[in-house]
Amino acid sequence: MTISQTRPTQPSATGPLAGIRILDLTAVVLGPLATQILGDQGADVIKVESPEGDLMRANGVSRHRDMSSIYLSINRNKRSLSIDLKRPEGVQALMRLAATADVFVHNMRVPAITRLGLGYEAIRTVRPDIVYCVATGYQEGGAFAGKPVFDDIVQSGCGLVDLNLRDGGVPRYVPTLVADKAAGVVVAQAITAALLHRARSGEGQYVEVPMFESMAAFTLVEHLGGHAFAPPAGEPGYARLLNGGRKPVATRDGYVTVLPYSPQHWRSLFERAGRSDLMAKYEPMDRSQLNARVRELYADLALVMATMDCAECLALCETLDIPATRIYALDELREHPQLRSVGLFETHEHPTEGPTVQVRPPVRFSATPAGISRQAPVLGQHSAELLREAGLTDLEIDHLMTDGVIRAESAAEPA
Numbered sequence: 401m402t403i404s405q406t407r408p409t410q411p412s413a414t415g416p417l418a419g420i421r422i423l424d425l426t427a428v429v430l431g432p433l434a435t436q437i438l439g440d441q442g443a444d445v446i447k448v449e450s451p452e453g454d455l456m457r458a459n460g461v462s463r464h465r466d467m468s469s470i471y472l473s474i475n476r477n478k479r480s481l482s483i484d485l486k487r488p489e490g491v492q493a494l495m496r497l498a499a500t501a502d503v504f505v506h507n508m509r510v511p512a513i514t515r516l517g518l519g520y521e522a523i524r525t526v527r528p529d530i531v532y533c534v535a536t537g538y539q540e541g542g543a544f545a546g547k548p549v550f551d552d553i554v555q556s557g558c559g560l561v562d563l564n565l566r567d568g569g570v571p572r573y574v575p576t577l578v579a580d581k582a583a584g585v586v587v588a589q590a591i592t593a594a595l596l597h598r599a600r601s602g603e604g605q606y607v608e609v610p611m612f613e614s615m616a617a618f619t620l621v622e623h624l625g626g627h628a629f630a631p632p633a634g635e636p637g638y639a640r641l642l643n644g645g646r647k648p649v650a651t652r653d654g655y656v657t658v659l660p661y662s663p664q665h666w667r668s669l670f671e672r673a674g675r676s677d678l679m680a681k682y683e684p685m686d687r688s689q690l691n692a693r694v695r696e697l698y699a700d701l702a703l704v705m706a707t708m709d710c711a712e713c714l715a716l717c718e719t720l721d722i723p724a725t726r727i728y729a730l731d732e733l734r735e736h737p738q739l740r741s742v743g744l745f746e747t748h749e750h751p752t753e754g755p756t757v758q759v760r761p762p763v764r765f766s767a768t769p770a771g772i773s774r775q776a777p778v779l780g781q782h783s784a785e786l787l788r789e790a791g792l793t794d795l796e797i798d799h800l801m802t803d804g805v806i807r808a809e810s811a812a813e814p815a
Contacts, residue, residue: 413477415442416768420595422446423498424478425506425518427454429551429580430611431535432474434587435505439477440761440770446501446786447478448494450485451807453779466779467753475776476758481787482780482807489805491517496790499526502598503591507535509546520606529604531594535587539610549611554579558615559623566642582618583611640691645698648727649705656713658701659723663690666697668720673704750775751811780807 412418420443424435432447432454439445447454453466460470481497484490495518498504504523506513513519513534520532537549555561555573564572587609594607622641626634640646648655660666663685670678678700682689690697705713710726717724728736734745734757743760750756761770783806784797792800800806 413439413442413444413771413773414768415440415770416765417592417595418442418768420444420503421501422503422505422591423494423501424448425504425508425513426535427507428456429470429474429577430584431505431507431587432456433581433584434535434591435478436474436476437585437588437761438503438591439774440772441763441765442768442770443477443503445478446497446782447475447480447777448485449480449482449779451482451780451804453482457779463753467776472750472753472756472776473758476772477774478777479774479782479786480777480780481783482809483783483800484805485516485518487803487805489800489803493787493790493792493800493805494518495522495526496792497786498523498530500790501527501530502595503531503533505533505535505587505591510534510536510540511546524604527604529598529602531591531598531604531607533587533591533594533607533609535583536608536610538612540608544612551577551579554583554612554615557612559619560615563619563623563637563642566637579611579615583609583614586614640694643691643694645695647698649698649702651705651713652707652709654710655727656705656710657725657727658705658713658717660701661723663687665720665722666690669701669716669722670704672716672720673707675700675704678704746772748772748775752778778809778811780809781811783808 417438420438422435422438422443422445424431424445425448426432426435427449435443435445435447454471454475456474457466457468457471460468460473462468481494483494485494498518504518504527506518510519514522523530523532536545537554538544538547540546552573555578556571558579560574560578561571564570564574590607590609594605598604620636622638623636625636625638626632627636646659648657660669666682666685667679670676679685681700682693682697708716714724714726716722733739739745744762746758746760747755748758756775758772760772763770784801787797787800787806788794797806801808
């Protein structure tokens with residue numbers, strides 16, 4: 401029995417951004433995730449790629465060349481235009497398409513795209529009310545402006561690696577592309593905010609989303625600590641997390657995560673587990689006491705949980721309304737009872753890759769539902785179609801293809 405919902409891809413989008421056209425010159429993860437979110441919400445996303453294609457086409461697991469698992473995961477609901485922007489004819493053709501767009505978004509270095517003739521001022525000449533968004537590594541005008549960055553660099557610079565150093569003394573990255581993905585969500589939000597402003601005022605604008613600054617703000621929500629005051633009232637960091645102790649605990653037959661969050665949680669848990677002595681140990685029990693003695697509390701919690709099996713522990717926590725879960729491995733997530741019950745995983749038929757499993761848009765809109773209307777495109781799959789929409793004739797398109805300015809692949813055959 402399959403646990404994914406199998407459904408045909410729909411020909412048209414129905415989300416809240418239906419009717420918005422986005423010219424997407426981003427690559428790798430941050431930008432493509434942002435534009436996929438917007439595409440899931442109904443926008444017509446035109447993915448502009450070089451003749452070599454997005455780097456992420458080759459990263460991950462692949463059945464066919466240039467159609468990797470990561471590429472498939474962040475490039476649905478898009479049409480692909482493969483065009484050589486180092487050629488003047490390519491830039492001219494893209495400008496024709498830019499005149500039809502509501503949003504222009506890229507993650508190139510600003511001087512580089514300006515040299516191509518695709519900077520903000522150039523795009524405004526053909527679409528004055530454009531929302532022009534650039535995802536930079538470091539904010540323009542700063543000491544590091546223009547420096548290259550990737551996820552690991554940002555994690556190291558924004559404090560995330562330091563947080564890991566405080567727990568074990570070994571520098572390590574969070575084992576997920578957290579900086580790329582979190583900044584991608586910021587890009588999507590910034591674009592929709594700018595579109596709202598345009599809807600109200602008729603005015604487009606230039607929007608910059610710096611990856612490093614976005615992640616510094618993300619990390620410091622709780623970890624600014626004593627540095628939230630001037631002069632500082634203490635060290636930076638959220639002691640409840642940094643003092644250690646909070647971690648999964650072992651039961652007789654596996655690990656669970658249990659999070660007693662209030663004094664009443666701790667009291668009722670110790671009492672029901674037959675450890676009233678522990679209740680007395682921590683009285684008077686208030687939030688300040690919990691934060692100050694978090695390492696001791698979780699050490700005692702581990703002793704209590706070690707006498708139970710997973711099922712007993714989870715049943716007890718459910719009775720007491722204490723948040724708890726067993727540890728799920730990556731290969732178990734498709735079997736997670738919650739994810740199965742809401743149909744998070746869908747199976748779609750891809751023209752070249754066959755059946756693919758996709759995580760549907762998690763956000764629900766009651767009036768304008770988001771969804772998957774297009775599969776991730778083969779490189780250049782829609783080149784001719786898009787340029788025709790921009791007003792180029794078939795003869796002009798044929799010349800561009802013959803001269804190698806554009807590339808067009810068919811989705812009917814494996815790449």
